[in-house]
Structure formats: C-alpha cells, structure tokens
Amino acid sequence: MKERSSRRRLLRLGAALGSGVLAAAGEETKRPGASLGPYTDRSPFEKSARWTRESKTPEAGSSFTPLQDSTGIMTPSALHYERHHAGIPPIDPAKHRLVIHGMVERPLVLTMADLKRLPSVSRILVLECGGNSGSEWGMKTAPDVQRSYGMASCSEWTGVPLSLVLAEAGVRPEASWVIAEGADACRMQRSIPMAKALDNVLLAYGQNGEALRPAQGYPLRLLIPGWEGNTNVKWLQELKVTHQPHMTRDETSKYTDLMPDGKARMFTYQMEAKSVVTFPSGGQSLAGQGMYELTGLAWSGRGRIERVEITFDGGKSWVDAQLQEPRLPIAFTRFRLPWKWDGREAMICSRATDESGYVQPSREALIDVRGRNSGFHFNGTKMWRVFADGRVTNAEA
Amino acid sequence: MKERSSRRRLLRLGAALGSGVLAAAGEETKRPGASLGPYTDRSPFEKSARWTRESKTPEAGSSFTPLQDSTGIMTPSALHYERHHAGIPPIDPAKHRLVIHGMVERPLVLTMADLKRLPSVSRILVLECGGNSGSEWGMKTAPDVQRSYGMASCSEWTGVPLSLVLAEAGVRPEASWVIAEGADACRMQRSIPMAKALDNVLLAYGQNGEALRPAQGYPLRLLIPGWEGNTNVKWLQELKVTHQPHMTRDETSKYTDLMPDGKARMFTYQMEAKSVVTFPSGGQSLAGQGMYELTGLAWSGRGRIERVEITFDGGKSWVDAQLQEPRLPIAFTRFRLPWKWDGREAMICSRATDESGYVQPSREALIDVRGRNSGFHFNGTKMWRVFADGRVTNAEA
Numbered sequence: 001m002k003e004r005s006s007r008r009r010l011l012r013l014g015a016a017l018g019s020g021v022l023a024a025a026g027e028e029t030k031r032p033g034a035s036l037g038p039y040t041d042r043s044p045f046e047k048s049a050r051w052t053r054e055s056k057t058p059e060a061g062s063s064f065t066p067l068q069d070s071t072g073i074m075t076p077s078a079l080h081y082e083r084h085h086a087g088i089p090p091i092d093p094a095k096h097r098l099v100i101h102g103m104v105e106r107p108l109v110l111t112m113a114d115l116k117r118l119p120s121v122s123r124i125l126v127l128e129c130g131g132n133s134g135s136e137w138g139m140k141t142a143p144d145v146q147r148s149y150g151m152a153s154c155s156e157w158t159g160v161p162l163s164l165v166l167a168e169a170g171v172r173p174e175a176s177w178v179i180a181e182g183a184d185a186c187r188m189q190r191s192i193p194m195a196k197a198l199d200n201v202l203l204a205y206g207q208n209g210e211a212l213r214p215a216q217g218y219p220l221r222l223l224i225p226g227w228e229g230n231t232n233v234k235w236l237q238e239l240k241v242t243h244q245p246h247m248t249r250d251e252t253s254k255y256t257d258l259m260p261d262g263k264a265r266m267f268t269y270q271m272e273a274k275s276v277v278t279f280p281s282g283g284q285s286l287a288g289q290g291m292y293e294l295t296g297l298a299w300s301g302r303g304r305i306e307r308v309e310i311t312f313d314g315g316k317s318w319v320d321a322q323l324q325e326p327r328l329p330i331a332f333t334r335f336r337l338p339w340k341w342d343g344r345e346a347m348i349c350s351r352a353t354d355e356s357g358y359v360q361p362s363r364e365a366l367i368d369v370r371g372r373n374s375g376f377h378f379n380g381t382k383m384w385r386v387f388a389d390g391r392v393t394n395a396e397a
Numbered sequence: 398m399k400e401r402s403s404r405r406r407l408l409r410l411g412a413a414l415g416s417g418v419l420a421a422a423g424e425e426t427k428r429p430g431a432s433l434g435p436y437t438d439r440s441p442f443e444k445s446a447r448w449t450r451e452s453k454t455p456e457a458g459s460s461f462t463p464l465q466d467s468t469g470i471m472t473p474s475a476l477h478y479e480r481h482h483a484g485i486p487p488i489d490p491a492k493h494r495l496v497i498h499g500m501v502e503r504p505l506v507l508t509m510a511d512l513k514r515l516p517s518v519s520r521i522l523v524l525e526c527g528g529n530s531g532s533e534w535g536m537k538t539a540p541d542v543q544r545s546y547g548m549a550s551c552s553e554w555t556g557v558p559l560s561l562v563l564a565e566a567g568v569r570p571e572a573s574w575v576i577a578e579g580a581d582a583c584r585m586q587r588s589i590p591m592a593k594a595l596d597n598v599l600l601a602y603g604q605n606g607e608a609l610r611p612a613q614g615y616p617l618r619l620l621i622p623g624w625e626g627n628t629n630v631k632w633l634q635e636l637k638v639t640h641q642p643h644m645t646r647d648e649t650s651k652y653t654d655l656m657p658d659g660k661a662r663m664f665t666y667q668m669e670a671k672s673v674v675t676f677p678s679g680g681q682s683l684a685g686q687g688m689y690e691l692t693g694l695a696w697s698g699r700g701r702i703e704r705v706e707i708t709f710d711g712g713k714s715w716v717d718a719q720l721q722e723p724r725l726p727i728a729f730t731r732f733r734l735p736w737k738w739d740g741r742e743a744m745i746c747s748r749a750t751d752e753s754g755y756v757q758p759s760r761e762a763l764i765d766v767r768g769r770n771s772g773f774h775f776n777g778t779k780m781w782r783v784f785a786d787g788r789v790t791n792a793e794a
Contacts, residue, residue, distance in 0.1 A: 029580045029632075033484030034611070035455035038446035039475045042436075043615045045490055046608050049435035058432035071555035071603025072519035074471070078436045079607065087430030093442055117689050119735050122469035122721050154606075158468035183426045206468025208605070209551075210476065211443050214431070218440045235426070292514050324519050326723050338516050 050079055051146050059087030062129065064150030067278045067297060073124070073324070073332040075153035077213045081229075083129050083151065084215070085250070086185035089235050093211075093219035096183070098203070102241035105170030112219050115203060118160045122206070123225065124331045126299040128152040128271050130228030130255050133378040136363060137370075141396045144283040148382060148394070149276045152299065154332035155216075157223045158206030162239075163198045171241055179240040179248075180222050180233040190231045191245030192224065196269075200225050203236065226301030226330045227269040228376070230255050260371035271301030273360050274379040275308055275335070275352035286390035289343040294321070295336045300354035305333040307353040312339070314347030314383065314395075315362070321350065329355075346386040347395055363396060447476055448543050456484030459526065461547030464675045464694060470521070470721070470729040472550035474610045478626075480526050480548065481612070482647070483583035486632055490608075490616035493580070495600070499638035502567030509616050512600060515557045519603070520622070521728045523696040525549035525668050527625030527652050530775040533760060534767075538793045541680040545779060545791070546673045549696065551729035552613075554620045555603030559636075560595045568638055576637040576645075577619050577630040587628045588642030589621070593666075597622050600633065622727045623698030624666040625773070627652050657768035668698030670757050671776040672705055672732070672749035683787035686740040691718070692733045697751035702730040704750040709736070711744030711780065711792075712759070718747065726752075743783040744792055760793060 050063035063082040065075055093112045101107040132151035135142045142148035166178075171194065178197045182188040192201070204223040205212060212218045217234030224231050230250055245251065245267070257265040275298035280286060298305045304327050309318040321335035335350065352360045363380035383395035447460035460479040462472055490509045498504040529548035532539045539545035563575070568591070575594045579585040589598070601620040602609060609615040614631030621628050627647055642648065642664070654662040672695035677683060695702045701724050706715040718732035732747065749757045760777035780792035 029486035029488065030582055032454075032456040032582045033481070033486040035484060036447070036449045036458055036460040036479050036481065037612070038449070038460075039439075040610065040612055041475070043488075043490075043608065043611050045616075048607065050433070052433045052435070057429075059429040061433055063433040063435075070606050071517075071608075072553040072606055074553045074606040076605055076607045077473070078438070082433050084430070084433065087432060089426035089430040091426065091440075091442075093440075113684065117687075119690050119733065120468075120692075122731055156469040156471045185427055185429050208473055209467050209469055209471040210445065210473045211440065211468075213437065214440050215434070215437055219442075287510065290514075293516050295517075326725065328723065334519055336516065 080153040103172040103175035122158040145281040159202035159204030162201040181238040183235040183237040189248040258373040273300035273354040282394040298352040303355040308335040349383040477550040500569040500572035519555040542678040556599035556601030559598040578635040580632040580634040586645040655770040670697035670751040679791040695749040700752040705732040746780040
C-alpha cells in the first residue's frame with residue numbers, strides 16, 4: 001500500500017483532465033500519414049547518438065553507446081559502440097573469404113555462402129571494449145554514463161561455432177593457439193588460446209536479426225563470449241593455428257594492464273562483473289520531487305548477474321534492485337528500482353554480483369590493488385550525485 | 398561420426414587453399430576505412446527489405462518482414478512488419494498525451510515524461526497481424542515465406558504495465574472493457590476486455606533498446622502479449638474505460654473470422670501456435686547436393702514452443718528440430734536441423750507444438766474446420782517443394 005500511494009503522487013503530476021484534452025492529437029494527425037516503407041529509420045524527434053572524441057583520425061578511435069537513453073537489454077545495431085584501429089573496410093561479402101591454415105591437417109578457404117550452410121547458434125551477448133571506463137582510472141573521470149561506461153553494448157549474435165570449423169580443418173596435437181586476423185587496413189590480429197577457441201567462440205555473421213553492421217565486422221567477425229572486445233576480431237579473414245601467441249601490437253603495446261610494480265599483465269582477456277546506473281546519471285536532471293524509476297545495466301563476462309544493490313547515501317546502506325528476466329549469461333541485465341526522491345542531495349551507485357559470487361569492487365578498492373595506470377579492465381562502481389535542484393553529476397570528478 | 402563426415406563433404410566445397418589466397422582481402426581494404434559514426438546504417442551490399450503490395454494508397458496497407466533473411470529471433474526495427482489504416486502520423490513526443498477516462502475514479506492525462514517515471518518492464522515478444530498468412534486460406538497461396546508468413550516480427554518491448562495505470566485511475570467495479578484509440582488519421586480503435594487489460598498489457602515506449610519506430614506507434618503503443626497485432630493500438634492517445642465493447646470498424650467489418658456456416662466469430666484475439674521453414678523456402682535455390690542447415694521460426698500466443706518437427710517427404714515421416722535457447726514465451730523460437738540433401742525432390746514442412754500441448758494443424762485440417770473465408774488467424778503448416786535442380790517453390794500453389 002505504501003508503494004501504491006507513492007505512485008499516486010507521481011501520477012497526479014499529470015492528472016489534470018480538461019474538456020479540451022481529448023483532442024490531444026494535433027492537426028497534423030488528421031490527414032493520412034506516411035506510407036509503408038522497405039527499410040525505415042527512427043523518428044526525426046529521436047536524437048540519441050554515439051559520442052566520439054574530436055579527432056583528426058576518426059578512422060582509428062572509439063565511439064560510445066548512449067546508455068542513458070537505452071531501454072531493456074538490447075542495443076540497437078546503429079548505436080553499438082565502435083573501436084576501430086584503421087577504419088571500417090568496405091567489404092563485398094561475395095568476395096570475402098575466411099582462410100584457416102597453419103597447424104591443421106586440411107587447410108580451408110570458406111566463402112560466406114559456405115559458412116551459412118553450416119550449423120549455427122544464436123546468443124544474446126554483451127560486448128565490452130577492454131578499454132571501457134578507462135577514464136575512471138585517472139583523476140579526471142568522465143561526466144556522464146555514455147562517456148564513462150558506453151563502450152559496452154548487447155546484441156543477438158548468430159554464427160557458426162568455431163570449434164566445428166577447427167574440427168573440420170583438423171587441428172594438430174601440438175597446436176595451442178589460433179591467430180585471428182581482420183581485413184581492415186591494419187590487419188588487426190589477436191592470439192586466442194586453443195582451449196577458448198574450442199569452447200564457445202562463434203564465427204558471427206548475424207547481429208540483431210540481420211547481417212552484421214559494417215562497424216561490427218561485416219560480413220564476419222569473431223564473437224568470444226565474455227572476453228574483451230578487441231579479441232572479437234572484426235572483418236575476419238584469416239585464422240592461423242600455431243603453437244604460440246604472435247605477440248601482436250594489440251596484445252603487447254596495447255591491451256595489457258600496467259600494475260603498480262611496473263609489470264604489465266598480458267592476455268587478460270576476461271571481462272569481470274560490472275554495473276552502472278543509467279537513470280539518474282551524470283548530465284541528467286530530475287523534474288522535482290516524487291516517484292521515479294531508477295534503472296541501469298549490469299553484466300559479467302563470467303556468466304549471469306545474480307544481484308544488483310543500490311545505495312542512495314554514498315554507500316552507507318544498500319537495497320536490492322529488481323532484475324529483469326530472463327537473466328542471460330554474459331548479457332546485459334536490466335535492473336530497476338522505484339525511488340521516491342525527497343528533494344535532498346543523494347549519492348547513488350549500483351554494485352553487481354555475478355553467479356561466480358564475484359562482487360563488483362568500488363573504484364577506490366580497485367585502484368588500491370591495480371594503481372592508476374592499468375588503462376584497461378576498469379570494472380569499479382560508479383557514483384552519481386543528485387543535487388537539491390535536481391541536477392545529476394559525476395560524483396567522482 | 399555420421400554427422401561429422403557429412404559436414405566434411407560440405408566444407409570441402411570450399412577447401413582449395415592456394416598460395417595466393419592469403420591475400421584474400423581486396424585492394425580496397427589496404428587504405429584506412431570509414432570513420433566512426435553517430436547512428437549508422439547497414440552495409441550497402443545488404444538489400445533485404447519489407448515487401449509491399451502495389452497500391453495507390455500505401456498509407457493504408459501492409460508490409461511484410463523478409464523472414465527468409467532473418468537470423469536468430471530478433472527482428473530489426475527497420476524490418477518489422479507494418480499494418481497501417483491511415484498512414485504513420487508525425488507525432489512530437491513532447492506534445493503527445495495519453496488520456497485515461499470513462500468509468501474511472503480519477504481521470505488521467507499523462508505525458509511521455511510522466512510515463513517514463515513509472516515502473517517499467519521489458520519483454521521479448523512476437524507480434525503478428527491477425528491477417529498474417531491470409532493468402533493461405535485461398536486457392537492461390539503466396540510464393541515465398543515473406544509474402545505468406547511475413548506479418549510476424551519479434552522485438553524487445555519496454556513499457557509500463559497498463560494494470561498499474563488503471564489501478565491509479567481507479568477502475569469502477571461495473572467497468573469491463575477498455576477502448577483504446579490511436580492518434581492516426583482514422584483514430585483506430587479496439588475494445589480490450591478488462592481481464593486482459595489488467596493481466597500483462599504494456600504501454601510500450603521502447604523497442605529493441607531505443608524508442609519505438611514511427612511505423613510501430615511512436616511514441617506510445619499498446620503491447621498485448623499473444624493477441625492479434627491490430628489490438629496492439631499504435632500512437633496510443635486514449636484509453637476509455639467502459640462496460641461494453643465499442644463494436645468499432647476494426648472488430649466488426651474487419652478482424653472477424655467468417656465460418657463455413659455463415660456466422661462470423663468476433664473478438665478472436667488469441668494467436669495460436671505457428672511455425673514456418675525459412676530456409677529452404679519458396680524462391681530460394683540450393684547450390685547442389687550436400688549438407689545444409691534447415692532453419693525456421695516458431696511461435697505461439699499461448700506461451701513457449703515445446704517442439705518443432707520437420708518432414709522432408711511431404712508428411713510421411715517427421716524428425717525433431719533443435720530449438721534455440723532461451724525459448725521465451727510468446728516470442729520467436731529459432732529452430733534448426735542439419736540436413737543432407739541427396740539431390741532428389743523433397744517436400745519440406747515444419748509443425749510446432751506449444752506448452753499448452755496444442756499442435757499446429759495442417760492447412761487441409763484447418764480449412765476443413767474453418768472453410769476458406771476466415772481471412773484471419775491462419776496458422777496452418779506450410780509446405781515447400783525442393784526440385785532436383787535445387788529450385789524451391791511453394792508446394793501449395
């Protein structure tokens with residue numbers, strides 16, 4: 001009953017029925033509207049967009065998903081985060097080939113048509129850049145959820161199990177790695193341990209019910225559940241089976257984690273549990289006191305999210321948020337909590353626990369262990385400050 | 398082992414590794430590619446599109462999702478089927494209002510901002526036009542899966558439970574119906590029984606992670622799980638609580654089922670279990686003998702799909718297809734079956750069973766009971782014929 005009466009307060013904000021209000025729709029809707037269309041866009045009133053840092057080389061950079069505008073767990077393909085090292089290559093799928101060679105019994109060259117004849121699977125999976133939230137390691141953290149946590153997106157991916165193609169090629173007993181190479185101008189490469197390659201990796205050609213988007217590797221990419229985005233090689237053209245990693249640029253000079261003792265961790269593929277409140281979050285504002293729905297996203301590279309707790313008082317007390325079902329492993333989980341704002345300052349933060357029992361650490365606890373120069377794999381909690389005037393800002397600035 | 402060796406046959410189609418093949422990527426990918434973008438489109442090589450019948454009034458018609466090109470269970474919002482009665486109205490969400498009135502204690506006028514403050518839920522749900530597969534009742538059935546079964550699509554929908562808003566308005570005890578009205582030029586109306594309105598109906602503003610698309614009711618629609626699409630009123634502007642249905646145009650002259658005895662069934666809201674093979678399907682062709690992945694979609698307005706069976710011999714024998722998990726209630730379920738084509742003529746069809754135990758009927762069995770003039774709610778099976786030359790056609794033409 002308490003909740004019910006709180007809700008009523010909110011609804012009364014809008015409850016002013018006048019005799020003229022039934023003519024709510026404007027004049028413009030009294031004429032027949034727009035026609036059917038073959039493949040159509042969103043409303044011109046919708047302006048949500050990826051954010052990109054100003055750059056003289058926008059072919060090699062990152063763009064960030066507007067998580068503050070997201071609903072549910074899916075990310076529209078048009079808004080999936082991007083991280084390119086040499087731009088998006090214009091690939092004709094009829095000409096594209098995947099070559100599998102190296103320490104195999106039967107080297108293969110597969111067309112897209114060959115791949116689509118093979119048994120496939122579909123999975124709703126989060127993909128997160130290893131460098132997502134990299135700004136949070138430093139002294140100057142990002143002002144909003146898009147720029148701080150927006151290099152994570154969730155799609156339904158469809159493709160062929162890599163294990164099937166490797167079995168067909170016949171991996172030699174002494175082989176232990178697969179080197180994946182993209183068809184972008186830099187021929188981006190990553191080394192994948194054979195155990196993972198044979199586990200649950202996909203050669204993905206479908207995203208959210210249609211072909212991959214160009215920015216996501218059209219026509220073919222690796223999809224490595226739970227591992228940092230960079231290993232999910234886009235525009236995949238070559239898999240070379242070897243007995244050692246290639247020590248490529250993007251696993252030596254980048255995508256390593258510099259520890260306080262000066263040593264760098266390499267091959268830190270796994271993404272850990274993470275969550276962030278998307279409303280209210282930095283840059284938004286509240287329209288007065290009353291009921292709101294607090295909401296956000298949680299995910300873990302290790303499996304399902306089991307729990308998300310919310311604090312409104314900067315971490316002194318925590319309450320459990322509601323988790324939207326189905327909670328899929330290694331996918332976004334949407335969490336929600338009805339919240340009555342009393343008009344006073346609040347310090348809001350979420351904390352996720354995954355099915356392995358791992359609890360998302362605070363930013364401070366993470367920095368204590370890892371220092372400030374890791375650059376990658378930041379998965380600390382994020383605090384937002386709500387001011388009495390309704391403004392919401394990054395509390396860690 | 399049998400399956401393994403069959404697969405090998407397929408892969409060898411592509412297994413011709415030459416010394417030059419490692420330079421698979423074309424010249425065009427040796428220069429930096431395209432830049433990061435704010436909200437981007439699919440590849441220009443992708444041409445999949447909704448199909449629309451030629452019409453002088455494309456504001457009032459239907460378009461069909463290209464199910465033959467679909468992957469997984471999600472439908473891209475750009476390809477969600479359409480059925481409009483007076484075109485797509487150009488609604489400014491800041492001006493849009495939802496009025497709830499009639500037999501209620503507290504009439505309400507809600508803005509979109511009001512609605513977004515309320516508790517919400519997200520669900521992946523199929524939506525199917527009551528008239529989907531209408532051509533299958535007749536003597537001349539449609540040639541391909543898009544035109545025969547393509548008015549069904551599956552999205553993640555996010556919105557506010559209608560029950561919550563009705564509780565807030567205070568439904569009077571004698572009320573038993575809700576009349577929903579859209580803001581399109583025809584002010585499309587449907588009557589919804591109160592029991593369903595209080596069950597699991599959503600006031601949906603989110604689709605696939607962003608705002609509803611204009612063709613899907615932007616900025617607000619009803620989402621009535623398992624019920625014919627027409628009741629899921631788009632561009633929703635008014636809910637009037639009453640003690641009787643309004644007997645509107647679209648529940649009397651249309652969206653009724655004419656039975657062989659000359660009587661018409663009204664208010665036949667429920668969509669029953671249904672499935673169709675999307676590959677191989679009419680209009681496609683097979684590139685020679687060997688292994689293929691047969692695939693398709695199944696769904697039921699009553700809950701989960703429990704089983705999909707496939708015949709290759711026109712119904713003499715059936716084998717179970719594999720069902721992609723998670724199988725969500727009232728959502729598309731993707732089914733798959735590795736299939737070795739021996740080059741002989743085949744008659745291929747799928748048959749779904751839902752969790753209520755209901756088995757999708759054959760077209761003949763359905764017509765036996767319902768006659769040929771029902772127009773709506775065709776959920777019979779669909780047979781495709783594969784010829785020895787690889788062509789696939791509608792076997793029921």
